[in-house]
Amino acid sequence: MRVKATINGRRIERDVPDSITLLHFLREDLGLTGTKEGCGSGECGACTVLMNGRTVNACLVLAAEIDGAVIETIEAESKDGKLSKLQEKFHKHHASQCGFCTPGMVMSLKSLVRENPKPSEEEIREAIDGNFCRCTGYKQIIEAVQDATGQLKKPEDIHYA
Amino acid sequence: MLYEFQYVAPKTKSELLALLDRHGDSCKIMAGGTDLLVDIRAGLRKPQVLIDIKKVSDFKPLSFSEKEGLLIGPATTCADVIRDKTVSREFPILIQAAKQLASTQVRNRATIVGNICNASPCADTALPLLCLDASVHIVSKSGSRIVKLKDFFTGVKKTALRKDEVVEKITVPSSMAGGRGGFMKLKRIKGHDLSLVSVCLVKKGSLLRVAIGSASPTPVVLKDFPAQVTADNVADEALRSVKPIDDIRCSKDYRLFMIKTYIERLIEEC
Numbered sequence: 067m068r069v070k071a072t073i074n075g076r077r078i079e080r081d082v083p084d085s086i087t088l089l090h091f092l093r094e095d096l097g098l099t100g101t102k103e104g105c106g107s108g109e110c111g112a113c114t115v116l117m118n119g120r121t122v123n124a125c126l127v128l129a130a131e132i133d134g135a136v137i138e139t140i141e142a143e144s145k146d147g148k149l150s151k152l153q154e155k156f157h158k159h160h161a162s163q164c165g166f167c168t169p170g171m172v173m174s175l176k177s178l179v180r181e182n183p184k185p186s187e188e189e190i191r192e193a194i195d196g197n198f199c200r201c202t203g204y205k206q207i208i209e210a211v212q213d214a215t216g217q218l219k220k221p222e223d224i225h226y227a
Numbered sequence: 228m229l230y231e232f233q234y235v236a237p238k239t240k241s242e243l244l245a246l247l248d249r250h251g252d253s254c255k256i257m258a259g260g261t262d263l264l265v266d267i268r269a270g271l272r273k274p275q276v277l278i279d280i281k282k283v284s285d286f287k288p289l290s291f292s293e294k295e296g297l298l299i300g301p302a303t304t305c306a307d308v309i310r311d312k313t314v315s316r317e318f319p320i321l322i323q324a325a326k327q328l329a330s331t332q333v334r335n336r337a338t339i340v341g342n343i344c345n346a347s348p349c350a351d352t353a354l355p356l357l358c359l360d361a362s363v364h365i366v367s368k369s370g371s372r373i374v375k376l377k378d379f380f381t382g383v384k385k386t387a388l389r390k391d392e393v394v395e396k397i398t399v400p401s402s403m404a405g406g407r408g409g410f411m412k413l414k415r416i417k418g419h420d421l422s423l424v425s426v427c428l429v430k431k432g433s434l435l436r437v438a439i440g441s442a443s444p445t446p447v448v449l450k451d452f453p454a455q456v457t458a459d460n461v462a463d464e465a466l467r468s469v470k471p472i473d474d475i476r477c478s479k480d481y482r483l484f485m486i487k488t489y490i491e492r493l494i495e496e497c
């Protein structure tokens with residue numbers, strides 16, 4: 067199947083096999099290995115990317131389905147070697163430990179913050195309801211988002227930095 | 228993927244119907260793909276041809292009118308429904324249930340029509356649609372027909388749909404607009420999980436309807452009740468109408484107990 071799509075701002079046109087996933091296409095064919103494969107079946111969220119602005123599990127989308135779509139992956143998050151605000155705050159608050167869930171987490175949270183610049187704790191939790199983290203216990207991640215959105219005003223609000 | 232299949236994305240309804248007619252058993256319709264691709268990966272299904280219906284331009288998107296009621300198109304996702312202002316005003320119960328389906332990422336892809344056609348006993352969106360007296364509009368090369376949702380489910384993952392047919396929309400009558408109620412889903416964890424049992428209640432005027440999931444081979448809607456019915460009456464009827472089993476998620480007795488509990492809570496709250 068011939069697909070034309072925009073990936074991280076770059077237009078591509080390729081022949082892709084009908085039976086491979088977007089996840090496989092990103093990692094194996096385009097070398098964008100920032101997007102991870104955990105379960106391969108829509109449970110863990112390690113493969114989260116944005117498709118036309120909304121989060122999807124790249125393991126549950128066929129490469130053939132992205133014809134005409136705009137895809138954003140973790141590789142577009144930092145610019146010229148400079149971390150994005152969200153990445154910087156993940157770093158500061160120890161929100162990334164083994165790091166395997168981090169690309170997916172950042173994509174889910176990027177989509178949240180874009181639509182909702184001051185999310186509540188509940189809204190942050192909801193936005194990552196499809197992202198497993200086996201290391202942090204999530205609290206550091208929530209704190210990082212609160213900091214990135216200017217919601218950590220007092221020193222006593224900060225537990226992990 | 229595990230094996231090579233062919234992917235086709237017809238652009239018109241007639242192209243789609245011709246493909247279904249030609250491929251019959253060897254093809255499978257794909258909408259969001261969130262169940263189908265998981266099953267393919269697990270080796271549970273092995274279609275030779277995947278027919279993606281999301282690019283069919285003559286299928287309608289989500290809309291509402293007094294005359295046709297709520298119309299849910301075959302490519303309408305759970306997220307589309309959750310974000311829709313009219314649905315939130317007229318059919319909030321549908322949003323309550325759609326929000327309980329899987330995760331944000333899955334809700335962005337999974338379609339309501341797909342959830343119905345997959346016909347799992349635990350299909351989250353089936354319960355409000357049963358309470359709202361939804362109809363399933365089916366087309367094939369040889370014609371079209373309308374089946375009430377309660378007659379559409381025929382068994383575990385089985386529906387009234389023939390191999391050459393496709394669902395072109397699900398409608399909810401505007402007489403049910405403004406109905407209020409609740410949806411309760413029991414899960415093993417707070418996050419992303421299938422239901423152990425779920426109960427949905429909708430009240431509209433003098434009518435009260437209750438549907439139950441994960442407690443029979445199909446989602447079940449009970450007979451209509453008057454709005455003033457007691458929780459005991461509904462629970463008695465419910466326990467007569469469902470046939471839960473012991474399975475990997477929980478026991479039959481726990482299911483029966485929780486159905487009764489949820490009915491009591493919903494009647495009290497709504």
Ligand code: FES
Pocket residue numbers: 102103104105106107108109110111112113114123124125126
């Ligand atoms: S790898 Fe896609 S959800 Fe786990």
Ligand code: FES
Pocket residue numbers: 161162163164165166167168198199200201202
């Ligand atoms: S940091 Fe290890 S899984 Fe999240």
